[in-house]
Amino acid sequence: MPASEHAIVEETVELLCESHIRYTTYYGTFAHTPVLGTLEVLPLAAIGVNSSGTIDFIECCVEKGTDLRVLTCAHASVKLQIDDIDIVDVSQDDTTFFFPGFVDTHIHAPQFPNNGIFGNTTLLEWLEEYTFPLEASFTDLKFAKEVYRKVIDRTLSNGTTTASYYATIHTEATNLLADLCLQLGQRAFIGKVCMNQNSPDDYIETDEECKISTLAVIEHVKGRDPKGHFIRPILTPRFAGSCTDTLMKWLGDLRNSGDYHCQTHLSENHKEIEWIMSMFPQYKNYTDIYLKTGLLGPKTILAHCIHLSDEEMRVVASTGSGVSHCPTSNSSITSGEARVRWLIDNGINVSLGTDCSGGFSASILEVARHALLVSRHLVMKSGNEREKLSSSEVLYLATVGGAKVLQIDDSVGSFKVGLKFDAQLINLTSMDSNVDVFQFQRPQWGER
C-alpha cells in the first residue's frame, strides 16, 4: 500500500493561482481502482492533461525514450505546437507512481484538535464531554483559522484532494473554512452545522438563526466559486438528535428546491438510536425521520449506518443516498462494525470518512486499512468470508467510492479521459515513506 502521500492537484492549484495552465503530459506509472476489487496498474503510461485540467488522452506502455511532445501532438484532441506542451516525467524511479486523490466523505474540521482524545466514552458522552465544548469556541475566528489551516494542510498532505466537511453552527468561521479550502487548493463541500435542540446553551441556534446562517453560508460559498469547481455548500443537519423535524423539513425543502448536497449521521450507536426513537415516536425508524423530512436522495451522504434494519437499508438504497463508512471512529468510540459488503451488495454507494475526531487519523489511507481490519472483525463474528474487504476494495472506497457518493465521479476518483487530473504522487522510497522496498521487488531493477 502507498505510504508517503504528497498531494498535487494540478488543475486546482494552477487555476487558483490564476496562471495559465499549459497542456501537460504526465509520464510514468499510474495505479487506480476503476472497478470495485480491481487494482489497475498502468506502467509507462502517458496521460495528457489539457488547459482546463481535464484528462485528454491516456496511452499505455509508451517505450522509454519516446519523444513525449511528439506523442502528445499525435494524441491530443486539440491542435498543439511542440512548444505548448509541458512534460512531467517520473518514469525514472520505479518506486514512484500516481494514484487518484483520496476522497474523505465525512470529517468534522473543528474537532481536529481533539484527534486521539476520546477516552473510554461512547457517542453521546463523547459529544458532551469533548466535542460540543470545542466546537462552541469557533466564535473565535483567529482560533478557527489556526485549526482550519492545519486540517486542510494535514488532509492534503495525506492525499485527500476532496473533503466533505462539517464545520460548526457559526457563519463566519464556516465561511473562513470555505475560503481556506479555495486558497490552499482542496476540493471541498462546506457544511454549516444545523442544531436547534438538545445542545449546550452556548452552542445552539433557534430555527430562525439556523435558516439565516445556512443561507448566508450558501451565498458566500456560491459567491466565491459560482460554478462549484472547487467548493460547494452542503446542507448539514447534525443528526436527528440535534434538529427538530420542523428544521429538518425546512432543510429538506431547501435541498429539493436547490438540488443541494446534504449530509448527516445515521444509526451510529445503539443508545443514540434508542434516544432518537424516544424523541421521534411518530416515525417508523431512524431512517424514516430523514426520509419523511425530505433529506434523502442521491446527493445525500449518511455517515456510519452501522445498525440499519433491512427495511432502513432498502430506504437508503431506493433513495440513492450514499454512505460514509468511518471504521476508525466506529471502533474508537465503540459504535459498532458497519456491514459494508451488505450495503454494497444492496446497491448502495459506500465511501470512507476519517470522521475526525471520532476517528483519530486524518489519513484516508489509514482509514482504508481500518476498513479492511473491521471487515475481518465482522467475519470473526459471522463466519461469512464474503464480508472481507480486500486492499483494492478499500482503495476503491477511498477514491471512486467517495466520488460516487458525492456524485462527482464524472470529475475525480480514477484516471479516465474526460475526468479531471486529480492525483497524488506517491514515492515509496522517499525519506518519510513507511514502506521498505527490496531489490527483488523492483520490477525494473533488471534493466538498470
Added chain:
Amino acid sequence: MPASEHAIVEETVELLCESHIRYTTYYGTFAHTPVLGTLEVLPLAAIGVNSSGTIDFIECCVEKGTDLRVLTCAHASVKLQIDDIDIVDVSQDDTTFFFPGFVDTHIHAPQFPNNGIFGNTTLLEWLEEYTFPLEASFTDLKFAKEVYRKVIDRTLSNGTTTASYYATIHTEATNLLADLCLQLGQRAFIGKVCMNQNSPDDYIETDEECKISTLAVIEHVKGRDPKGHFIRPILTPRFAGSCTDTLMKWLGDLRNSGDYHCQTHLSENHKEIEWIMSMFPQYKNYTDIYLKTGLLGPKTILAHCIHLSDEEMRVVASTGSGVSHCPTSNSSITSGEARVRWLIDNGINVSLGTDCSGGFSASILEVARHALLVSRHLVMKSGNEREKLSSSEVLYLATVGGAKVLQIDDSVGSFKVGLKFDAQLINLTSMDSNVDVFQFQRPQWGER
C-alpha cells in the same frame, strides 16, 4: 499519542562504539507508564545517567535556569567534577519529551518484505502461500543482510529499542541478524527457528540438524555478547505444527538446563488448533503440549493466545509464561480477538508484538493503537466495558509489559533509578510528525 519516533539508545550506541560514556544528565519532559493504567508525566525533570548507562538519579520540577552540572554533582551517587558531566537539555521545546523505548516481543525478521501482503488468507494458507517460500530464501546471505538491516533500521526508527526476533532455520543468516542488531544498536533476542515436520521440502530440518544449528546460534550469540547486555539467544520451536514432540522435549530440556528464553506460537487460529490436536491426540489441549515438553516458564513468550480455554489460561498463568498480543496480525489474517483484560486479570504478563508480516506494521505505536481498537471490538461482542484498554494501558503493554514478559524489567521499560536509560526522544512538531499541536494545547505557551 506520540508520533514521530526517533530512537536513541544512549548506552547501547555508546558502548558499542567502545567510546567512553560520560556521566550525562538529561533535562526536559519525561513520560512513561510505570503502572498499568497510569501515564506519568515528569515535567522539567533531570535524569542523571552514569557511565554504564544506568539511571543514577531523577529530580522532578527542576526550575529552568538551574545549573544542571551543579545539580548533578549534588545528586549523583558517585563523586563527580563539573567537567565530567554532559548535559542534554531538551526543555526549550514544549512539544519534545522522552518516552521509554518500545519492546516488540514478537517479530519475524525474514518476513519483513511481505509486510502488507496477506490477501484474504488465514494462518495455514498464509504460511504456505506467502511465508515459507520467502523464509526458505534466507540461505542467500546477501539477501538476508539487505532484509535484516532494513528490519532493524525500520523498527529502531519506530522507537523499538528491544525486539524478540524469529529468524529462519538457517544458522548463518541467524548469526548475521545477531551481528547486525549489535552493530546497529538494538537490544534483541535472537531466535533460530526450529522446524522438523509439516514444512516444505526446501525449508525443513532433521532433528539432528536442528539441534546442531540451535546450539551453533547460541554459541555465536553468547560469543558476541557473553553477558547478554544487548543480544541473547532465544529458543524458538516455531509452533507445535512444525515440531515433533521429541524435538520440543529436547528444546524443553535445553531451556531448563540453561535457563534460556523461549518463544513460540499458541492458539492463534481455530483451524490451526484443530489440526494440531489431531496431530497430538495424546495431549489434553494445545497448551498442554508445550507444558509437557517443558517449554513453559517465566522466560517463555507465547504469541497470540487468542482461543485459550480457562484451563489453558490457568496453565499459562501458573507457569509464569508471558503473552505477546499481536492485534494487527490477528485482525489482518482473521485469527481472532485476544482477551487481553482477561489474561491480565488472571495474573499473566501481556506485551505487544508487531508479528510482521502477519501484521503489516513495524511500529509498536501503531500496534498499540490496534490493541486499543481490538479491545473495543471485544466490547461490541461481549458488552463488557471492562475489556476496553485505554491509551495509557496499551502504552504500558508496549513498554513495561514487554520488559516484564522478557524478564528485563529490571533494565528497561520505564524511568527508574537503577534501570538503563533506554529511551526515545519524541518531537510532536518535527517535520515528519503526524500530530498537530495547537497553541492552546501547549502547556508552557503562556510563559513565552
